[in-house]
Amino acid sequence: MISKPTVDQLNAFFRAEFPQAKVLVEALGEGTARVRHSVGVAELRPGGTVSGPVMMATADVALYAAILGSIGIVPLAVTTNLNINFLRKPAAGRDILGICTLLKVGRTLAIGEVSIYSEGTDEPVAHASGTYAIPRG
Numbered sequence: 426m427i428s429k430p431t432v433d434q435l436n437a438f439f440r441a442e443f444p445q446a447k448v449l450v451e452a453l454g455e456g457t458a459r460v461r462h463s464v465g466v467a468e469l470r471p472g473g474t475v476s477g478p479v480m481m482a483t484a485d486v487a488l489y490a491a492i493l494g495s496i497g498i499v500p501l502a503v504t505t506n507l508n509i510n511f512l513r514k515p516a517a518g519r520d521i522l523g524i525c526t527l528l529k530v531g532r533t534l535a536i537g538e539v540s541i542y543s544e545g546t547d548e549p550v551a552h553a554s555g556t557y558a559i560p561r562g
Contacts (some may be wrong), residue, residue, distance in 0.1 A: 427497045429453075435490055438498050448486040448523075456527035456537075458491035461520050461544075468521075475515040475543070475550075484509060484539040484553035487523030492535045492557050495527060499559060502535070507555040515550040516543040533559050 430438070435450045447468075452459040462468070462483040470476040485507055492502055515521060522544055527537040534556055541551040 427495075429494060430498050435493060435498070438493075438500075439486070439490075442500065446482070446486065448483060450486075450490045453490065453494035456491060456495055456530070458487050458494055458523075458525045460487045460490055460523045460525075462486075462523070464517070464520050469517055473517045475517065475521055477509075477511060480511070480515070480521060480541050480551045481507065481509055481553070483521050483523040483541055484525075484551070484555065487525035487539045488535075488537045488553075488555045488557065491525040491527050491537055492530065492559070495530050496535070496559065501560045502557050505534075505556045505558045507553060509551055509553040511551050513548065513550050515541075516546070519544040519546075521550075531559075533561060535559060 447463045449461045468479045522542045523539050525539045529536045539553040540549045
């Protein structure tokens, strides 16, 4: 039987293992996760927009959260592929939200997609897809 973590347990895991991350898990569902990345001056690039690495990190954490929410906390699950398409300029003064849906969770690989939004907007600012390797045993 898999022990699926709560949002609080997953956030505690992220704080302990990734203290530098500014991403907070807001919700977990069946094969889904919603995360928030705080945006401040350090997350902006010239031109007053959120940097690409911030959106990429948000996508990666959303995917990791959805996977761990499905299989339990498996710290050694790792990203093997992450692709992102930047669709429009995110707002500088708003947090970035990542909403992940898992497409497949197998014994050794999990695949999902993440829509990334500026808080308060309906149109995604980026779309990512990624694969994680799940350690056996």
